[in-house]
Amino acid sequence: MPNQLVADLADQLWEAGRARAPIEPLTDRHPELEVDDGYAIQTRNIERRVAAGAHIRGRKIGLTSRAMQELLGVTEPDYGVLLDDMFVEDGDEIPLETMVQPRVEAEMAFILDQDLTGPGVTTANALAAIAGVLPAIEIVDSRVAGWRIKLADTVADNASSGKVVVGGMYRQGEMLGSVYTGHWHEAIAIGTVAALRPSDFLAPLHRDLGAHLWRGTEPRQVIASFLGKATGPTGGRDGTLHYGRLDLNIYNPPSHIPDNYPVATGAAFAFRYRGQDGVALAYCGDGSTSRGDFHEALNNAAVMQLPCIFVVENNQYSYSTPLKLTTASADLASKAAAYGMPGERVDGIDVLAVHHATMRAVTRARAGDGPSLIEAVTMRMHGHAEHDPADYVPRDMLAEWAKRDPVEKFAATLAGLGVLGEEGAKTIKEEVHQVALNAREQALADPLPDPSIVEEGVYAD
Amino acid sequence: MQTKDGQVTYLDAVTQALRAEMTADPDVFLLGEDVGQFGGAFKVTKGFLDEFGPMRVVDTPIAESGFTGLAAGAALMGLRPVVEFQFADFISCAFDQIINVVARHHYRTGNAMPIVFRCPFGARLRAGPTHSQSIESYFAHVPGLKLVAPATPQDAAGLLAGSIRDNNPVLYLESKYLYRRVKAPGPLSMDPMPLGVAKVVRPGTRVSLITYSAGVHQGLEAAAELDNEGISVEVVDVRTLVPLDLETIVSSVRKTSRAVVLHEDTRRLGYGAEIAAEIQEECFWSLDHPVVRVAAKDTPIPTSPPLEDAVLPQTADVIQALRKVAMT
Numbered sequence: 022m023p024n025q026l027v028a029d030l031a032d033q034l035w036e037a038g039r040a041r042a043p044i045e046p047l048t049d050r051h052p053e054l055e056v057d058d059g060y061a062i063q064t065r066n067i068e069r070r071v072a073a074g075a076h077i078r079g080r081k082i083g084l085t086s087r088a089m090q091e092l093l094g095v096t097e098p099d100y101g102v103l104l105d106d107m108f109v110e111d112g113d114e115i116p117l118e119t120m121v122q123p124r125v126e127a128e129m130a131f132i133l134d135q136d137l138t139g140p141g142v143t144t145a146n147a148l149a150a151i152a153g154v155l156p157a158i159e160i161v162d163s164r165v166a167g168w169r170i171k172l173a174d175t176v177a178d179n180a181s182s183g184k185v186v187v188g189g190m191y192r193q194g195e196m197l198g199s200v201y202t203g204h205w206h207e208a209i210a211i212g213t214v215a216a217l218r219p220s221d222f223l224a225p226l227h228r229d230l231g232a233h234l235w236r237g238t239e240p241r242q243v244i245a246s247f248l249g250k251a252t253g254p255t256g257g258r259d260g261t262l263h264y265g266r267l268d269l270n271i272y273n274p275p276s277h278i279p280d281n282y283p284v285a286t287g288a289a290f291a292f293r294y295r296g297q298d299g300v301a302l303a304y305c306g307d308g309s310t311s312r313g314d315f316h317e318a319l320n321n322a323a324v325m326q327l328p329c330i331f332v333v334e335n336n337q338y339s340y341s342t343p344l345k346l347t348t349a350s351a352d353l354a355s356k357a358a359a360y361g362m363p364g365e366r367v368d369g370i371d372v373l374a375v376h377h378a379t380m381r382a383v384t385r386a387r388a389g390d391g392p393s394l395i396e397a398v399t400m401r402m403h404g405h406a407e408h409d410p411a412d413y414v415p416r417d418m419l420a421e422w423a424k425r426d427p428v429e430k431f432a433a434t435l436a437g438l439g440v441l442g443e444e445g446a447k448t449i450k451e452e453v454h455q456v457a458l459n460a461r462e463q464a465l466a467d468p469l470p471d472p473s474i475v476e477e478g479v480y481a482d
Numbered sequence: 483m484q485t486k487d488g489q490v491t492y493l494d495a496v497t498q499a500l501r502a503e504m505t506a507d508p509d510v511f512l513l514g515e516d517v518g519q520f521g522g523a524f525k526v527t528k529g530f531l532d533e534f535g536p537m538r539v540v541d542t543p544i545a546e547s548g549f550t551g552l553a554a555g556a557a558l559m560g561l562r563p564v565v566e567f568q569f570a571d572f573i574s575c576a577f578d579q580i581i582n583v584v585a586r587h588h589y590r591t592g593n594a595m596p597i598v599f600r601c602p603f604g605a606r607l608r609a610g611p612t613h614s615q616s617i618e619s620y621f622a623h624v625p626g627l628k629l630v631a632p633a634t635p636q637d638a639a640g641l642l643a644g645s646i647r648d649n650n651p652v653l654y655l656e657s658k659y660l661y662r663r664v665k666a667p668g669p670l671s672m673d674p675m676p677l678g679v680a681k682v683v684r685p686g687t688r689v690s691l692i693t694y695s696a697g698v699h700q701g702l703e704a705a706a707e708l709d710n711e712g713i714s715v716e717v718v719d720v721r722t723l724v725p726l727d728l729e730t731i732v733s734s735v736r737k738t739s740r741a742v743v744l745h746e747d748t749r750r751l752g753y754g755a756e757i758a759a760e761i762q763e764e765c766f767w768s769l770d771h772p773v774v775r776v777a778a779k780d781t782p783i784p785t786s787p788p789l790e791d792a793v794l795p796q797t798a799d800v801i802q803a804l805r806k807v808a809m810t
Binding site for chain 1: 590649
């Protein structure tokens with residue numbers, strides 16, 4: 022086929038996609054169109070998108086099954102190119118007006134941790150390059166009217182590619198370690214931290230992203246921490262949600278929660294030592310209440326009457342262990358009585374209830390009346406981390422808790438007060454989403470740490 | 483605090499340095515079990531509660547992990563806690579806080595965590611398996627911690643002051659066997675001494691004995707004995723296990739070509755193994771004999787005198803090892 026015709030047909034497909042106006046099959050008008058011509062047209066349009074700033078992220082192979090090949094009367098698969106702008110995050114909305122005539126297909130995605138460059142790629146090479154396999158959803162699309170495609174048409178149209186969902190950054194293997202989410206912990210993190218002064222000491226755990234952000238940790242740093250980038254709060258020396266910024270009076274806890282509880286008593290001790298009325302607030306989970314450091318911190322704080330607020334985020338599960346295998350106590354707040362301090366149980370879904378309980382505890386602590394324990398009851402809506410499908414959690418339990426979204430609850434409260442309408446809530450949500458996307462983009466572009474200084478900083482000067 | 487003859491004990495040296503540092507820096511405070519109203523199990527802090535008040539001399543519940551974490555939080559806020567473990571043996575209760583909270587905090591964050599952990603350690607007091615332990619090897623392995631083990635009253639004072647002024651967590655290993663057995667003419671200097679500087683405490687030519695804490699006195703005794711046989715022993719007191727002053731050790735061994743390493747801790751993976759390995763790497767071509775370790779047997783420390791004596795290195799064992807290495 023002449024180069025000029027390849028260029029013309031490529032332009033027609035390009036324009037069809039841009040205008041969302043599908044065209045008649047190329048093979049209707051040019052019966053002589055071969056599959057190789059189709060790849061020449063595909064390559065021309067891919068090069069155009071790459072020149073405009075898109076990056077090649079992967080390849081797709083279609084028509085791999087005998088049944089599908091027979092359906093189209095062909096004997097070979099078809100190949101297409103996956104560009105970065107085709108990838109959609111799990112949970113994202115795809116506006117219909119960005120597609121021509123979309124269809125959804127279930128796919129398998131092979132995550133490669135090295136490039137496969139031919140010729141001469143063997144099955145063994147391919148197997149060695151595969152880091153993992155994921156279920157994926159492909160939103161195929163065709164710039165050919167009515168999907169009336171022959172093999173050469175779909176090849177020319179980049180194998181009828183549209184969008185693809187491979188399950189977010191974690192599923193795609195971009196994050197180091199595991200990803201811990203704080204769904205249904207949002208009201209606890211914010212309700213508590215909002216009751217503090219910026220100068221008060223905060224000792225978080227891995228469900229308290231909101232508290233970090235409230236204090237001023239930049240979203241980009243959060244993502245950078247998960248990516249092991251130099252711009253993370255620890256410069257890649259620690260990862261996931263193990264970060265803290267002492268300049269924001271946030272402690273960086275180790276994995277051994279509630280190790281942060283005794284540390285918080287020390288910060289509270291220092292406030293009193295200096296005659297300041299600062300307070301220290303530490304979080305742990307229901308599982309942590311079994312550890313000795315929980316007991317020792319509460320006992321020490323009570324004996325010394327330290328200005329501490331101990332928050333237990335009771336989300337019903339410590340990894341796979343349900344609450345009834347963690348404690349025989351009727352609730353966790355009543356443990357406070359054993360130490361001689363007030364204990365209060367609040368609805369962890371209700372940000373205002375959490376806030377008011379924290380305010381009461383902070384007031385007591387600032388006045389020199391010692392520590393308090395707050396049990397905020399919620400549910401862990403995901404696995405312990407994203408690798409954990411949490412199939413040990415009864416589905417009806419999750420379904421019940423799913424009705425109680427703390428963010429929606431607060432939005433409804435604000436709507437009831439006439440403070441924030443539906444439009445306003447939607448705008449905030451969109452802004453936050455954009456902040457997260459920007460943070461991801463920045464963090465992905467950020468540099469990795471310099472290994473030549475890996476031995477520095479073990480000791481302070 | 484001097485005896486009638488103007489002598490200062492090792493224990494008094496610790497007390498004097500603590501007092502001097504607390505007087506010099508209002509951010510320095512003490513905490514631990516029975517340190518206040520009782521003055522400490524060994525009376526190191528006797529009178530401190532009256533002198534400095536309950537805010538700076540803090541009696542804690544029996545909660546080693548809890549008060550270690552408290553010290554960590556206070557240190558992050560700019561205070562300089564001095565934690566007393568009543569016996570070094572009890573530091574195992576605080577292992578997690580020391581390893582995971584304290585030791586690696588600076589590496590993870592760049593924030594300093596200046597804490598001194600006073601650890602009365604060691605055997606020979608018939609105190610049995612859980613009151614006689616040497617703990618240095620557990621912690622010398624952990625990046626981020628410093629370890630100090632003075633042998634003399636002057637070093638006890640100077641290195642305690644140096645440890646308190648250091649911006650890192652320091653395990654200060656004080657020999658409870660030496661507390662009242664070792665004396666030095668007073669008054670002692672209260673100037674802080676730098677960490678990481680070993681000292682040749684007896685020059686010699688034929689064989690080097692590398693040791694620390696109570697081992698230094700045993701080594702000097704053995705060296706005096708061997709002097710009568712015409713064997714000249716150089717005794718090196720490493721004083722600081724981390725950071726280790728390898729230069730002083732290496733220059734001694736290159737001179738004598740022979741080395742014996744002595745400590746009271748058990749032999750297998752004791753700190754002597756590290757010293758011996760370093761000597762082997764640095765001095766191989768100077769050595770006329772393999773490096774020999776003299777250490778406790780690989781058992782817990784028993785209580786009854788004949789049993790404890792059988793487990794711990796005795797001066798006769800040190801003499802025998804030195805003689806063999808010197809004469810072979």
